[in-house]
Every structure is written in structure tokens, then in C-alpha cells.
Amino acid sequence: MRPGRRSALRLAAVGAAAAVAGAFAGAFFLQSRSGAARLLSTSYQDLSGGERRLIDWQGMVLMVNFWATWCAPCRDEMPMFVAARQKYRASGVEFVGIGIDTAANIREFAKSYGISYPLLIADSGAIELMRSLGNRSGALPYTVVLDRSGSLVNRHLGPLSRSELDRILQSLLG
Numbered sequence: 137m138r139p140g141r142r143s144a145l146r147l148a149a150v151g152a153a154a155a156v157a158g159a160f161a162g163a164f165f166l167q168s169r170s171g172a173a174r175l176l177s178t179s180y181q182d183l184s185g186g187e188r189r190l191i192d193w194q195g196m197v198l199m200v201n202f203w204a205t206w207c208a209p210c211r212d213e214m215p216m217f218v219a220a221r222q223k224y225r226a227s228g229v230e231f232v233g234i235g236i237d238t239a240a241n242i243r244e245f246a247k248s249y250g251i252s253y254p255l256l257i258a259d260s261g262a263i264e265l266m267r268s269l270g271n272r273s274g275a276l277p278y279t280v281v282l283d284r285s286g287s288l289v290n291r292h293l294g295p296l297s298r299s300e301l302d303r304i305l306q307s308l309l310g
Contacts, residue, residue: 171268172288180256197229197308198282204236205245209295210277221253227309234258
């Protein structure tokens with residue numbers, strides 16, 4: 137191989153490595169700016185008292201719904217989430233509710249309403265997390281969607297309709 141060609145190949149390899157590194161760094165930067173990295177790494181108590189993080193569901197499409205037991209629109213959309221979870225679970229979709237309420241209230245609510253998807257318990261600090269995810273008002277319900285790589289791909293303030301939910305999920309599942 138001629139020296140000029142070797143140098144060109146080395147330069148191309150270095151350039152390719154830099155492009156790959158830049159793509160990963162760029163994705164991480166965008167994810168951290170969207171609040172997704174913080175959302176994925178925050179620990180919450182589950183209904184059995186264990187600690188969970190959303191990163192535990194890595195590789196799945198995540199519908200993350202912030203809600204409270206006292207929020208009427210939140211209660212109204214939860215049966216739709218239960219049904220949609222059954223429909224989409226085999227396709228790699230998980231629904232996770234982050235309740236901003238006491239553990240006792242959330243446990244009782246889950247039993248009364250037959251919630252079959254994971255519910256996590258948050259304190260009022262979740263309101264600041266919602267704001268970092270684009271919900272400036274801190275209102276409920278608030279739903280964010282993370283794709284299989286953990287990138288924030290959709291945000292919705294207020295109750296979702298079934299057609300909106302299906303449209304979002306079908307766009308991610310192909």
C-alpha cells in the first residue's frame with residue numbers, strides 16, 4: 137500500500153469513529169436536554185415497596201403517565217391504558233403510571249380500579265420533573281412517550297383519546 141493511501145484510510149477511520157462518537161454524544165445531549173435521562177434514572181417506589189427506575193424497561197416503548205388519585209381526567213383515561221396495554225404489550229410497549237400521591241392512596245386506587253400496568257409512587261418532586269419534560273404548568277394528567285432507545289418522542293398534557301394513543305403507538309411500531 138502506498139503511504140498516501142494508508143494515511144487516507146487512517147483519516148477515514150478516525151473520521152468514521154468521530155462521527156459515531158458524535159452521534160452518541162449528540163443523542164445523549166438531546167435526551168438530557170429533554171429531561172428523558174433524568175426521567176429514566178429517577179428511582180420510584182412501586183406498589184410492593186421496591187425501588188424501580190424507568191430504565192428497568194429499557195428496550196421497550198414506554199407510555200409514562202403522570203397522574204393522581206384526585207385527578208378526574210386521570211381516572212377517566214386509566215381504563216383506556218389498561219386496554220391499550222393488553223393490545224400493545226406483545227409488541228414491546230409498556231405503560232407506567234407515576235402517581236403523585238401517597239402510597240396508601242395509590243395502592244387503594246389500583247385495587248379499586250383494577251390497574252394492571254406498573255404504578256410507581258412519586259412525591260411532589262415529580263412536578264419539577266414534569267416541567268423538565270415540557271409540562272411548564274405542572275398540570276395532570278401528563279403523558280410522555282419514550283421510544284425503544286429511551287428518547288422522548290411525544291408529550292401530551294391532558295387526557296389522551298384512544299385515537300391519539302393508537303396513532304402515537306402505531307407510528308413507533310411501524
